[in-house]
Amino acid sequence: MRFAGVGVTREGYRIALPGAPVEVLERCGVERPVARLAELAARTPGGLTVVVDSANGLLDAPLAGAGIPVLRADPPVPADGGAPAEVLAELGRTRPGSLTALPSAGWTMSGREEEIAAADRASAPVERELALAGRLVAGGTGSEPLVALTFDDGPDPEFTPRVLDVLRRHDAPAAFFCIGLQALAHPGVVRRIADAGQTVGSHTWSHAYLPDLGPTGLARQLGHTGEVLAEACGDGRAIRWLRPPYGGRSPALLRAVDASGLVTVLWDVDAKDWSRPGPAVIAERVLSQVRPGSVILMHDGGGDRSQTVAALPAVITGLRARGYRIVDLDALPAAA
Known part of the structure; x- marks a missing residue:
């Protein structure tokens, strides 16, 4: 068994195998490193296991789909940003017992559910404080029939344009x-x-679990993303809103995000469309949970989102049939 470590940089991905030159893949979608790792796995006698850290939540699901085992490194490894690929590969070779094996049908943070839930509960007082100040949107507050649609994990070259087309038509x-x-x-x-x-x-x-990061790592995660998004938008706009991956938060993180100038956006309606239960089920999940002020979580990236695209017209028409008005985030209660 050989181990490959995968790290991320400002320009893309790095793949390291002990004793081999580091491979650099720049300005590419997640499909390219996954394809390269699948190629390496097919050529490796005894198989290949990939090591990532909790600052990289992009690769585990597609690698599992390709039949490649994934191990996750937790703090202190990514304490100040993502760990270098070489460090992760060496951890796999020398200390595999210190790593968490991710189940093929699980999620990136499998095994840490209780810890994450405890951090979320501890964050409640700070959430209320920030919401009252217009610095956090949790969803489900207020009495007016207003809702916001949100999509995570893009941009995806196939599914994001299809979602945009549905939104335009409606x-x-x-x-x-x-x-x-x-x-x-x-x-x-x-x-x-x-x-x-x-x-x-x-x-x-890189879809990081932000509470694991130190100040430098957090600044990179937020700063790099803000720079790239502002440049891509082409109009000099500043990015105002942050959705923390997995909804992961802690009191210290929420205050650090606020200090960075970003407004945290959570959700109260989860379509769980990533599980691909069928368009009708996705629409029913949304419509059965919605209430005034809801923030609805769906996905335009991170996998096959054809069911999300198919469900979206029924979600929009169903919301409006129930008297809800779909609005921008800043029109919801507790938005800045």
Whole structure:
């Protein structure tokens, strides 16, 4: 068994195998490193295991789909940003027992559910404080029949334009929380979101679990993403909104995000469209949970989102049939 470490940089991905030169893949979508790792796995006697850290939530699902085992390194490894690929590969070779094996049908943070839930609960007082100040949107507050549609994990060159087409036909606003590495690979798709008059927000550089990061790592995740998104939008706009991956938060993180000038956006309606249960189920999940002030979470990237595209017309028409008006984030209660 050999181990490959995958790290991320301002320009893309780095793949390292012990004893081999580091491979650099720049300005590319997630498909390219996954394809390269699948190629290496096919050529490796005894198989290949990939090591990532909790600052990289992009690769585990597509690698699992390709049948490649994934191990996750937790703090202190990514304490101040993402760990270098060489460090991750060496951890796999020398200390595999210190790493967490990710289940093929699980999620990036599998095994840390209780810890994450405890951090979320501890964050509640700071969330209320920031919401009252207009610095956090949680969803489900207020009495007016207003809702916001949000999409995570893009931009995707196939599915984001299809979502935009549905929104245009139904004259519906939405917010797109973009991953920086994906935006670097597909700036034209980000530009199309902006040109359509939709909101562009940050979903971090590499879908990181932000509470694991130190100040430098957090600044890179937010700063790199903001720079790439602003450049892609082409109009000099500053990025205002942040959706933390997994909704991961802590009191210290929420205050650090606020100090950076970003407004945190959570959600109260989860379509769980990533599970691909069928368009009718996706629409029913949204319509059965919605309430005044809801923030609805869906996805335009991170995998096959054809079911999301198919469900979206029923979501929009169903919301309006129930008397809801779909609005931009800044029209919701507790938005800045």
